[in-house]
Amino acid sequence: MKATSASVRGGLSRRTMLGIGGGTALAGLVGCQTTKKPAASSSVAVEPAVVEAAKKYKGTKLGMLAQKQYADSANTAFTNALSAFSKATGTTVTSSTIEGDTGDLVAKTDAAIKAGNARDMAFVDDGRFLAQFHELGDLEDVTDIVDELKKTYGEPAQEAQLNCVFDGKWYGIPYYFIGQGYFGRKDWFAEKGIETKDYYTYEELRDICLEISDPSKKRFGWGMTVNRSGDANGMIESVINAYGGAMTDNTGRKVELDSPETVEAVNFLAEIFTKDKYKKMLPPGIESWTDSSNNENWLAGIIGVINNQFSVYADSKATKNPVYDATHAFIGCTGPATEKPLSAGASNALVIFKGAKNVELAKVLAGYLMHGSPLLGIARDSTGLVLPAWEKVWDSDPFYTDGDPAFSVMRKMQEAPLPHKTTTGYTFPSVPSAGRQAANQSYVLTDMMQRILQGTSVKESVQQAQQQLIKLFEQQGLKQ
Structure with missing residues (x-):
């Protein structure tokens, strides 16, 4: 093209x-x-x-x-x-x-x-x-x-x-x-001998975030919240999709969130926020971050990896923030059901x-x-x-x-043939759906994660989210 x-x-x-x-x-x-x-x-x-x-x-x-x-x-x-x-x-x-x-x-x-x-x-x-x-x-x-x-x-x-x-x-x-993509601190990566690549698996990224973290230096690897925000909505859904789950079928009209693949993906995220092993890579207050919080913490130089629109990258360049020169921009991450990132x-x-x-x-x-x-x-x-x-x-x-060097990354993303397909048969980006858009504005996925952080089991919270989605879709005239 x-x-x-x-x-x-x-x-x-x-x-x-x-x-x-x-x-x-x-x-x-x-x-x-x-x-x-x-x-x-x-x-x-x-x-x-x-x-x-x-x-x-x-x-x-x-x-x-x-x-x-x-x-x-x-x-x-x-x-x-x-x-x-x-x-x-x-x-x-x-x-x-x-x-x-x-x-x-x-x-x-x-x-x-x-x-x-x-x-x-x-x-x-x-x-x-x-x-x-x-x-x-x-x-x-x-x-x-x-x-x-x-x-x-x-x-x-x-x-x-x-x-x-x-x-x-x-x-x-x-x-x-x-x-849209991921941004990593290439200087922190280099200190640990970590290769910069066009994409990683989600498990690789989690482990990298842990390795580059050092709270004594105010370095926290993981910079992605699950609190109510557009960034969190996108990140949670991306992980679910990469693991082979989806909010809906390929028509965008039937809710299919509750699946073994979704449960596996949500459990992956839940462990990051609940297991002691990963505590040191989470910046203070990340559970209550809003859309601007990851930008602010990235520009302050205290987090090592974020998922964001290119706004944060553009801001670091415009303000001559030293983080700009230390940024590695990459397309995204893969999961068990994907060979390449689903980024579009x-x-x-x-x-x-x-x-x-x-x-x-x-x-x-x-x-x-x-x-x-x-x-x-x-x-x-x-x-x-x-x-x-x-x-x-x-x-x-x-x-x-x-x-800017990152513009070629964005052009490749834009011109890549779509839709992407997972091994479970789902295609992304999903077909436009009034139900999905209503669900995102209602923060169904972030609320699902918040329940888990408060003690609800992963499986039960996913089931509750499924029921919320069904209700929202039917309110939009999409009979389930």
Whole structure:
């Protein structure tokens, strides 16, 4: 899937685009790539083709919900991009920031849509929210613009293709890609003669964390909590999947958490947090960490391995933290049921809500945001946390290809063929499921681990989690 660099690196050629369905707002929009280095995020370029596509909407308004990004500078860069669009097109685009980890994002937005007072569009994590919005009937079909964008920018991320498509139609426009992986202290590894590799087994990683730990030096190897948080949700599910278990079957509609494989995986994690043997590798307070805690402790230089989005890596680079130079980024871990890590990264998608008052202008804005200086400004200001979701955009600027050694790791992750398959027959990433997304927002898996830490047996806690999942899925209309 690698793009032909020569066709893109100097700027994609302009083309005359035909309208879709007779006079669509997409006419002339795609294919408008600048040949000069994009301006800084505070001075975002708006291509003439974008202005032309938005001409008929001059004087109209558009409302955007923007998911809060980890880097404040990236949030500012996004706002600057919207301001530049508004000024150049004579439209008024307003934006409100939303927090994705509150657990009520979908419910609140759905209520606003049903009441007829929602914003026109949003950008959200496609793997966490799109299936729920689609199940509720809240999203416009955006297949037309995705098909047009493909003609110029190639294929979007494989992960986005799995999460944005329902019954053959696109309901999200891939916006940007965020790498996910593991990070280890390569200097601590080297002191113990431990090889740095692209991936390890989970048992290898556990043993490495124990070996590099030294509480007298404030060094704690294991930096992954099982407390209520998005990071813990992802880590627990990843271990379960690598051991051959899964939350659902491959349709995403039937709960299948309670299995011998899941019990084995959960027992593996439970031993780390309950056995004296591993106590020295756990940093103080890890049982109550939130999503920001592992970032803070990693940047403070006291933990040796974490599982995270690339936000923590980007932050260490941006702040010139010495941890940056000591970081070994690797794709993930395998388990008894996998030959390679199941990592796929995550994408954010632009969605247009049902009842939007300015659907066609929203499509123009989406096509403007996902490439060129609007995206590059956010990518630079997030220190590479935000990266292209489209294959040819990767080669549109040297920053994406050469800005950091870790970017190539993220590109390989994005372009790896999906889905991955386990020896037990499950495929990952899982099919988008409103039930799974509701379960993640309800922290079923982290609560399962917390019960175990408080004395419930592994088997009983897994069974309780199974029953909670069944209830949640049925609430989403997925009969069990």
